Amino acid sequence: MTAIAQRLRRVDTNLLQLALLTVLIFAAMAALNPERFLRPYVFESITFVAPELGLLAIAMMVAMLTGGIDLSVIGIANLSCILAGLFFHAVGAPRGPELANLAWPLVAAGIGLALCTGLLAGAINGLLITRLRVTPILATIGTGQVYTGICLVLTGGPAVVGFPKLWGLIGNGTAFGIAVPLIVFLVVAALVWFMLARTAFGINLALIGTNARAAAFAGLRTGRTVFLSYVLTGGLASIAGILLSGRTNAAKSDYGVSYLLQAVLIAVLAGTNPAGGRASVPGIVLALAALMLLSSGLQIMRFSNFLVDLIWGGFLLLSIALAAWRNRTR
Amino acid sequence: MAAPLIELRHVGKSFAAVRALEDVSLSIGRGEIHCLAGENGSGKSTLIKVVSGVWQPDQGELLIDGQRIESMTPRAAIAQGVQVIYQDFSLFGNLSVAENLALSSELQEGRKLVSWRRVRQIARQAIDRLGVELDLDAPVETLPTSGKQLVAIARALMSDPRLLIMDEPTTALTGREVAALFRVVRDIQSRGIAVLFVSHKMREMLEISERLTVIRNGRVVAAGPIAEFDEAAITRAMTGQEIAAEGYRWEPSPGAAPLLEVEGLTIPGQLEDVSLRVMPGEIVGVSGLLGSGRTELALALFGMRPGYAGRIRIGGREVRLDSVQRAIGHGIAYVPEDRLTEGLFLAQTIDRNMLATSLPRLSRAGVIQPGRAARDAAGMIREMAIATPTGDRPVTQLSGGNQQRVVIGRWLLNDPRLLILNGPTVGVDVGSKSGIHRKIRELARARGLGVLMISDDLPELVENCNRILVLHRGRLVSDTPVEATSETALGEQLAALA
Amino acid sequence: MSGIAAAFRRHPELMVAAILVVTVVTIGLVNPVFWQPSNLFSLLRASVITGILGLAVLLVMLSGGIDVSFPAFAIAAMYLTVKAMIAWGFDSILPAFAMATGIGLLLGLVNAVFVHYLRMIPLIVTLGTGTAVRGFILGIVGTSQINIDQMPQRLIEFGRGQLFSVTQADGSQTGLSAMVLVYALIALLVHLLLRYTMVGRGIYALGGGEEAARRVGFNIRQTTFLVYGLAGAIAGFAGLLHGAMIWTANPRDMVGLELDVIAAVVLGGASIFGGRGSVIGTILGGLTLIVITNSLIILGIDTTWQRVVVGLIVITATAATAWRDRKRIA
Incomplete structure (x- = not known):
């Protein structure tokens, strides 16, 4: 009995703190703007905007789990939806009803194209990291440039505007009164959670992140597993791209640039160890909720996006300080 | 003065x-x-x-x-x-x-x-x-x-x-x-x-x-x-112990086929034409100075030196050990030299450390069956007599001896045929050491496991092995039944090689 | 043959120099316009800011860290200084650069506090400080660009300075920017620091192994603070210099520049694992990068390819370094 209690305490300290933080932020924002914050609209809009960021944070977490990082996720997200957008423009007319009413098989093909782009881009990262042994930071800085660069070459700079209605549903639609992006996010989060907790692949990732050498001596296929984790990261990034372009009806080479820091922040705040070995999907969900409440509260208070950036950056530093403090007392 | x-x-x-x-x-x-x-x-x-x-x-x-x-x-x-x-x-x-x-x-x-x-x-x-x-x-x-x-x-x-x-x-x-x-x-x-x-x-x-x-x-x-x-x-x-008067006694059972046969194993610059046999139930000691090739021999058998030349037969069938996975598939287990950097996942739980190599076996379509996993881990904690109330504690909380039991137990869950131990009791306190030795002897005797024990610790070899090999500069220089040698004789032999 | 290989191994700068020569000769063969003094001078001028910032990154990388916050620091120092010059009505050069350098120094020390006391991975720390500082400038200080008509006159004159000018074949005059001299001076100072002072050797020692450095008697805290403080100071200086050279102070400038600079430093032979790299290598790496990216036009390649080219340079350079270091370990 005490063993179970101990276990609960140990496992959930971080989650409890995060839940507390979420409640605190919620209370503070509600107290600061009682009129405007406590409206259904505010929460509804969060359910549309948060998922794309949440997916990027999960992607980041997966890369960090093996002690790596993926700085190319934004590039992958943009490249995936730009390719899909150009595909739609090629098969439909660039604008007008023909594009908007594109048939579902073609939209499905576009989704497949975007996903494949993400998986392929992730596979390139994975090959560089596992085969050529380039350190993940530099490998993904480099590929991030290349992916963004390809976006620029393909579009020449301006946004690809106009996506089919069905595609837009993924980013804007609702099902059973719930935002479709939220459903996508929750399904993906549940799958990744299940993968990390219950599958051989997920546990191998954690073991490799803890000690790659011991993993090799235990007979784990370290190279293949790490490679697959970057493929997965790329795939998750492309789903984020689909949601982003679906919501905004556009795709551009430099969309979502500030998401990179935010994804790292959420992953770190969620209790992911950037040196590898520890990750938590419920942590991501809570950290995402906390930070989305914070930033929409601030936006209601007419804080500019730049100020929100300042606060996000400050939050990252604060969460580092908190983690350091927690480790000291432990 | x-x-x-x-x-x-x-x-x-x-x-x-x-x-x-x-x-x-x-x-x-x-x-x-x-x-x-x-x-x-x-x-x-x-x-x-x-x-x-x-x-x-x-x-x-x-x-x-x-x-x-x-x-x-x-x-x-x-x-x-x-x-x-x-x-x-x-x-x-x-x-x-x-x-x-x-x-x-x-x-x-x-x-x-x-x-x-x-x-x-x-x-x-x-x-x-x-x-x-x-x-x-x-x-x-x-x-x-x-x-x-x-x-x-x-x-x-x-x-x-x-x-x-x-x-x-x-x-x-x-x-x-x-x-x-x-x-x-x-x-x-x-x-x-x-x-x-x-x-x-x-x-x-x-x-x-x-x-x-x-x-x-x-x-x-x-x-x-x-x-x-x-x-x-x-x-x-x-x-702190007198060396046991008699070592590990092993009698070949009539008609038993060799478990492992190595012929002319060569890795340029590291191993030169090494041939050896291990029968089921045998504990074969491997000694030699550092750089003698003893760790290389273990790594080659564990599939970590895929470029080797020579023939390896397991249970009479010729095999090519060109990856760790293949070696494991043939029932080879390896407990590495440096427990902390090569053996353990320090930040993880005892259970995860224990099950690291068993995950494919415990999963169906990649999904782990929690009941079976918990049963296996708990069973092995009991079998290896690891001093912990539950398996969900961090492995760092265990003493060196208990940590080594986790690494050995991890392999036993895989039901190996040949267990290679490199420095099995390095950094293990005396009490725990004899316990680990007893366990190894028991495994060899009861399960018919073949054991290759690499060690610097001559008393450990004399006490536990029925046969001791000495490697030098990548070559096998002697293969002696334990009755025919002693710790002193071995020590002198090694000193002469130095 | 092995003599050449050994020379390359002992002096990695030779490799970079060889790459630069090959690049220059190739581009010159494709389009002789390359050899015009105006082009060469403009390439040298263009390499000044990337090069000086590269020195800052070099310091951090030598110590075993990485820095992505310096473009934000540079812009913060530049924008705050120019604003202060206008507000307080001073336009002398020395106090201005002292102020910019000081701002950069302070910001750099913040990085040092997080890296040293809170033991956080430098990438994540600098991602946080960079975003926060940029958010602070844009969200609180201002978003408007200060144009040539408002810029302090003396600053513009300083940025306009030329070392000498020559008459080209077509009769036009072209001059070499005096800022090249400023760059050379800073490079020389950093070189002297790294090569001829104990604290400089301490940076190499720290990158070679923190524990060993501590045992020998280096003060790790002092070295870490020096590295990040100096990197910040150099970035602050470079920021104002950049403003002086382009006659505008744009708080949104230098976004994404960290990637080019890191590419230059990695190309110059520095290792992200610390302890390897030199000022000469970094200068050559910076020049090579600038020559390649700025020659796309005269090579007849669309400039939208620039990102792709920079990304490929990062990937190739790091893969080559990883390959080199693997051979060294084996």
Whole structure:
């Protein structure tokens, strides 16, 4: 009995703190703007905007789990939806009803194209990291440039505007009164959670992140597993791209640039160890909720996006300080 | 009679609940070569750190030149002429030999600027003083281990030490390099510098030292002039047990086929035409100096040297062991040399450590079946008698012996046919050690497991193996039933090879 | 042959120099316009800011860290200084640069606090400080660009300075920017620091192995603070210099520049694992990068390819370094 209690305490300290933080932020924002914050609209809009960021944070977490990082996720997200957008423009007319009413098989093909782009881009990262042994930071800085660069070459700079209605549903639609992006996010989060907790692949990732050498001596296929984790990261990034372009009806080479820091922040705040070995999907969900409440509260208070950036950056530093403090007392 | 150079009186030191040192007294005279012997985990490194001021003792006192030192700090130790050469040498691989030599003395002198001419001068002097030849401009990372060690010694000698502590200096050296090192050590002694030689190798102690102190479990168990000791006495003192009169008895069961047959195994530069057989239920010891190829043999059998030449048969069927996965598939298990860096996932739970190799077996379509996994882990914790209430504790909470049981248990869950153990009880305390030995013998006897036991610890081999192989420079030089050899004979054989 | 290989191994700068020569000769062969003094001078001028910032990154990388916050620091120092110059009505050069350098220094020390005391991975720390600082400038200080008509006159004159000018074949005059001299001076100072002072050797020692550096007697805290403080100071200086050279102070400038600079430093032979790299290598790496990216036009390649080219340079350079270091370990 005490063993179970101990276990609960140990496992959930971080989650409890995060839940507390979420409640605190919620209370503070509600107290600061009682009129405007406590409206259904505010929460509804969060359910549309948060998922794309949440997916990027999960992607980041997966890369960090093996002690790596993926700085190319934004590039992958943009490249995936730009390719899909150009595909739609090629098969439909660039604008007008023909594009908007594109048939579902073609939209499905576009989704497949975007996903494949993400998986392929992730596979390139994975090959560089596992085969050529380039350190993940530099490998993904480099590929991030290349992916963004390809976006620029393909579009020449301006946004690809106009996506089919069905595609837009993924980013804007609702099902059973719930935002479709939220459903996508929750399904993906549940799958990744299940993968990390219950599958051989997920546990191998954690073991490799803890000690790659011991993993090799235990007979784990370290190279293949790490490679697959970057493929997965790329795939998750492309789903984020689909949601982003679906919501905004556009795709551009430099969309979502500030998401990179935010994804790292959420992953770190969620209790992911950037040196590898520890990750938590419920942590991501809570950290995402906390930070989305914070930033929409601030936006209601007419804080500019730049100020929100300042606060996000400050939050990252604060969460580092908190983690350091927690480790000291432990 | 002058006071000894350095003296420890009734020193004790604890870390949390662990008593690392207890009532340790030790004195080192001027210009004396003193050997501190003890197995891994006996408290040797704690003792070094007390002498060099890294840790303060909880009890007892430390005297230098007969003067009591109130509080020893690393800086004070250096000022008193105590220099330590750590096992990893603490050198900068990215910097040149000259700079590695000159940096610390320049720092001690409080210099702010670097004169490269002076750096070379200092380095040249240091090298000349040692009487060796080294390329001053070569980056240290390009030197062989023995070269790095010379740089570390030369650097330590620059500050005119009175006591030089060398922590396991021969670990990565070849026989010839050890001989060269001993010449250097004697030369150092001839200048009146005392040397504290920390080792667990009996041959070396007998050869180099004048006095010997043996510690075990943090206590001094034997001390005196080297003439009072022979190998058996040192071993007894270090391990605290008489060597079992009879070793592991194994009788071939009639008609049994060999489990493992290796013919002409060759890896250029590492192994040369090695042939051996292991029968089911046999425990075969593998001995040899460092660099003899014994670890390479294990790695080749574990699929980590895919480029090998030669034939390997398991259970009579020829196999190609070109990946770890394939070796595991053929029932080979390997418990690596360095538990902390190669064996364990320190931040993870005991269960996850235990199940690391069993996950594919415990999953259906990639999904782990939690009930089976929990049952397997709990069963193995019981079978290996690992001292923990539950398996969801971090593996770091276990003692060295229990951690090793986790690594061995991990492989037993895979139902192996051949278990390769590289240094199975390194860093394991005595009590736990005999328990692990008993378990290994029992596994071989009851399950018919073949065991290859690689060890430096000759008593361990004699006690547990029915046959002992000796490797030297990649070749198999002898294959002797344990009845026909003894720890002394083996020791002499190895010494002759060095 | 092995002699050449050994020389390359002992002096990695030779490799970069060889790459630069090959690049220059190739581009010159494709389009002789390359050799016009105006082109060469403009390339040198263009390499000034990337090069100076590269020195800052070099310091951090030598110590075993990485820095992505310096473009934000540079812009913060530049924008705050120019604003202060206008507000307080001073336009002397020395106090201005002292102020910019000081701002950069302070910001750099913040990085040092997080890296040293809170033991956080430098990438994540600098991602946080960079975002926070940029958010602070844009969200609180201002978003408007200060144009040539408002810029302090003396600053513009300073940025306009030329070392000498020559008459080209077509009769036009072209001059070499005096800022090249400023760059050379800073490079020389950093070189002297790294090569001829104990603290400089301490940076190499720290990158070679923190524990060993501590045992030899280096002050790790002092070295870490020096590295990040100096990197910040250099970035602050470079920020104002950049403003002086383009005659505008744009708080949104230098976004994404960290990637180019890191590419230049990695190309110059520095290792992300610390302890390897030199000022000469970094200068050559910076020049090579600038020559390649700025020559796309005269090579007849669309400039939208620039990102792709920079990314490929990062990937190739790091893969080559990883390959080199693997051979060294084996």
